[in-house]
Amino acid sequence: MEKVKYRLNNPRLAPRRTKLEIPGWAGKREPRADGSREQVWHCVPFSEGAQYGIELFYPYDFELRVTTRDGHLVLEGDWGDPPESTLQWPPFRNFGDTFYTYQILLDLKVPKGFAIRTEPHPRFYTDATGTVPIAVPALVRNWWPMLFFCVFKAPPEGDTHIFRPGEPFMNIIVIPEEAPFELEPMEMEEAAERELQSRRIYANRPNLGKGTEWTSSTDTVFDGTYRHLHRAAKEKSRQS
Template sequence: MMKVFVRTREKALAPRRTRLEIPGWAGERTPRGEGAREQPWHCALFSEGAQYGIELFYPYRNELRVETRDGRLHLEGDFGPCPEEGLQWPPFRDFGGNYYTYQILLDLKVPPGFALRIEPHPRFYTDRTDTCPIAVQALIRRWWPMMFFCVFKSPAEGRVHIFRPGEPFAQILVIPEEAPFDLEEMAPEEAAERELQARRIHANRDRLSGDSRWVSQTDTVFDGTYRQMLRAAKTLAKDK
């Protein structure tokens, strides 16, 4: 089990492994079943991807609104007096108009060979209001002692990003610090084997999905094949 060590400043809310909020940004508590409306958490691929990282929370009592009006970025929030000498205050600032930054002052120490990658929180992909902040990707190496700030993409003209108390605003993934891979065309034998696997799954979806098949409100078929095979794969891996 990998351990990630956390050091926060007094104002920071402790990060945690990302959780699905149901009801909330991950959808309503609508059971899978005939005629149900699709929810993001109904998809096993989304659920696994969304819970893979570490979520960061907005720690202040007053919300911040970030808006672009007449081509200019506006940061509106009441943060009161600076609580500590030497801090950038307010903790948000314009960064060239197209971006803005948040002084987060968070330290996450990962094992050797790993790094931290910042990205948008999964709720960005489920947000229908376009108010979710959009964190800009960044890779931080293990030897760097603190994440001093996060960068966000500015909202489009007339749109607003909102940071609310206790709400997640970004996610961090722990990944290998290097990506030493090349793209190479599959050998014919391997390609044929993968194609055969795909055809077998397709031909046996009814049997593989068991009684988990259902049709949603918009006539989308959810057969649960991937979810059932995922459970089987995890069981096999555990038995080994």
């Protein structure tokens, strides 16, 4: 198992593997049953994607509110006197009114051949308030010894993004530092094989999803076809 090692100047910034908060930003604890409201965690691809990375939590005791007013970025927070160990205070700065930065001072050491990539936290995609900070994607290679700052997108005019104590504000994923692939159309034989697989799954969906069908409160029909195939694929991978 590969290891990601970390070094930081604020213990409350300590990273952890991203978790689904249920109840919380990932939705309510509603069963997959008739009459339930759809929740994002009902979707296996989203759940796996959301838990793939590393989440970071806002480490201060007060809120930071970031607002765009009359085309200018305003950062409001009760920062008080700067601690002796901080190089920049406040650690958040305007960056051209369309972005802002956070002097994060976080070192994540990933294995050779890998890099870290900053991303919005998964709760950004489930939020209905428009207040979740939007981290700008950035790839940092493993030879760079410290993530000195990270960048966020400014909110639209009149909107406010809020950093709250203990809330996750950014996600980091570990990926290969290079993407040495090319895009090309499938050969006819390969395309035919994939089409056959698709048709077989579709034709067998009543059996594959048997016993797991349910209709949501918005009359959307769900079944467990993907979940069953996902479990089978993982079990096959363990046995190989």
